[in-house]
Amino acid sequence: MELERLITAASPAEVVNPAAVDVADLAYDARKVVPGALFFCVPGSRADGHDFAPAAVAAGAAALVAEHPLDLPVPQLIVASVRRTMPAVAAVFFGNPSHGLPVAGITGTNGKTTTAFLLRSILEAAGRRPGLLTNIERRVGGESRPIGLNTPEAIDLQRLLREMLDVGDRSCVMEATSIAASQGRLEGTRFEVLVFTNLTQDHLDFHGTMEEYFAAKRALFGQAEHAVVNVGDDWGRRLASELGDVHTFTPVDDLGPVTLRLRGSFNRANALAAIEAARVLGVGDAAIQAGIEAVPGVPGRFESVDEGQPFAVIVDYAHTPDSLANVLRAARELGDGKLVVVFGAGGDRDREKRPLMGEIAGALTNRAIVTTDNPRSEDPEAIARQVAAGRLEIVLDRRAAIETAIEDAGVGDVVVIAGKGADTEQELAGRRIPFDDRVVARETLRRRAVPA
Numbered sequence: 173m174e175l176e177r178l179i180t181a182a183s184p185a186e187v188v189n190p191a192a193v194d195v196a197d198l199a200y201d202a203r204k205v206v207p208g209a210l211f212f213c214v215p216g217s218r219a220d221g222h223d224f225a226p227a228a229v230a231a232g233a234a235a236l237v238a239e240h241p242l243d244l245p246v247p248q249l250i251v252a253s254v255r256r257t258m259p260a261v262a263a264v265f266f267g268n269p270s271h272g273l274p275v276a277g278i279t280g281t282n283g284k285t286t287t288a289f290l291l292r293s294i295l296e297a298a299g300r301r302p303g304l305l306t307n308i309e310r311r312v313g314g315e316s317r318p319i320g321l322n323t324p325e326a327i328d329l330q331r332l333l334r335e336m337l338d339v340g341d342r343s344c345v346m347e348a349t350s351i352a353a354s355q356g357r358l359e360g361t362r363f364e365v366l367v368f369t370n371l372t373q374d375h376l377d378f379h380g381t382m383e384e385y386f387a388a389k390r391a392l393f394g395q396a397e398h399a400v401v402n403v404g405d406d407w408g409r410r411l412a413s414e415l416g417d418v419h420t421f422t423p424v425d426d427l428g429p430v431t432l433r434l435r436g437s438f439n440r441a442n443a444l445a446a447i448e449a450a451r452v453l454g455v456g457d458a459a460i461q462a463g464i465e466a467v468p469g470v471p472g473r474f475e476s477v478d479e480g481q482p483f484a485v486i487v488d489y490a491h492t493p494d495s496l497a498n499v500l501r502a503a504r505e506l507g508d509g510k511l512v513v514v515f516g517a518g519g520d521r522d523r524e525k526r527p528l529m530g531e532i533a534g535a536l537t538n539r540a541i542v543t544t545d546n547p548r549s550e551d552p553e554a555i556a557r558q559v560a561a562g563r564l565e566i567v568l569d570r571r572a573a574i575e576t577a578i579e580d581a582g583v584g585d586v587v588v589i590a591g592k593g594a595d596t597e598q599e600l601a602g603r604r605i606p607f608d609d610r611v612v613a614r615e616t617l618r619r620r621a622v623p624a
Contacts, residue, residue, distance in 0.1 A: 175194070178265060181264040184251050198212070202228040205232060210234065211237070212254050236248045255355060256359075258327060262329070262331075263360030271362055276291055276295075277347075278346070279367065280389070281371050282369060283370065284347045288306050290443055291450060292304050294446060294463030322347045350378075364397050367399075368389065371386055372495070375521075398419065403422055408420075423438075425444050436474045471593070483507060487613060488593055489591070490590040492525060493528040504536070509585035512537060513577075513587075515533060546592070570612075574589055574612050
């Protein structure tokens with residue numbers, strides 16, 4: 173594509189070293205630059221893309237998008253914000269794929285992934301061949317793709333939507349996060365329908381306040397043809413009131429003849445969200461019922477780990493106060509013995525929710541073991557102390573915490589392992605080490621089952 177077309181989309185304040193250039197690809201990572209690429213020098217919290225521009229040019233970048241001129245012999249589009257410029261350029265470069273592919277977005281604090289899986293299943297039952305973009309699975313043309321951010325960066329997102337169209341997908345279901353919205357990653361994407369599941373405390377390290385968090389979600393609906401809103405949620409009622417023309421549901425609405433196989437009362441809301449979105453997309457009742465009933469579970473979402481033991485073990489992604497409370501209440505219904513939870517809180521994230529999660533765990537369980545989640549750059553012990561607040565048991569080693577909970581469990585007990593769900597890695601001091609709660613739980617159960 174001619175650079176001139178992309179200059180129009182970028183609306184730069186200045187073009188340095190102007191020249192007629194044919195752009196073959198887009199990139200924001202210098203390691204992924206191919207000859208003829210337009211490289212975006214994105215400033216980040218830990219690294220500045222401008223510093224990698226020489227490497228990008230050496231790898232064949234034909235032009236740059238930057239926030240200040242660089243001493244490099246290629247055309248440079250100088251803009252106020254490289255990150256905010258990426259979506260418009262990416263949408264044009266990849267042919268505005270969301271205008272030809274009906275995109276169903278799911279936004280909200282909790283329930284995004286489960287709702288997305290349910291809606292995808294409905295669309296499959298209806299013959300709509302959906303692509304999928306979630307934090308635990310991506311599918312293009314029925315094939316799995318490597319996962320990354322819940323909502324991909326703008327270039328990656330538009331590329332994936334383009335590929336879906338090119339391989340014959342007829343719809344797409346994706347998670348639309350508030351951080352992605354705030355960073356502009358979703359600009360240039362048209363939603364045929366956008367679903368609001370709920371809003372509870374999370375990401376305040378990024379947004380600052382719940383009002384700002386809500387505003388990020390609210391802004392996305394300007395890109396949606398149709399809105400589906402959970403008005404059983406306080407913020408949802410406000411959103412519906414502000415938007416006006418919306419499709420609504422509440423968690424206590426009738427599911428009709430549909431049999432929901434997912435356990436936990438909170439999954440009723442997720443199913444109703446998927447059903448209402450499907451109706452907006454014109455899917456009939458038969459396909460809706462077949463799609464919902466075809467989903468036995470979602471990886472890492474209230475997922476049972478069963479090795480024949482006389483007690484329940486549940487792994488769930490719950491990492492907010494509200495989601496943890498929902499999971500623990502649902503888990504209490506699975507047995508008549510003790511309820512035990514193993515959980516922690518992520519580092520470099522919303523610190524205000526840590527004592528709230530500890531308070532909830534202490535109030536709703538018989539035993540709460542605080543352990544390490546993904547501490548990232550923070551001290552795991554300091555995080556655990558903030559969660560436990562001097563009231564709860566701490567076992568920092570996550571494997572040891574899971575083993576302790578399972579080895580001490582008795583008949584009728586329920587052990588919940590919360591926070592990481594289907595994650596297969598743990599982030600510790602800049603390192604990613606293999607760790608899957610489900611694998612550790614299964615190994616412990618099998619070891620326990622072997623006679624001494």
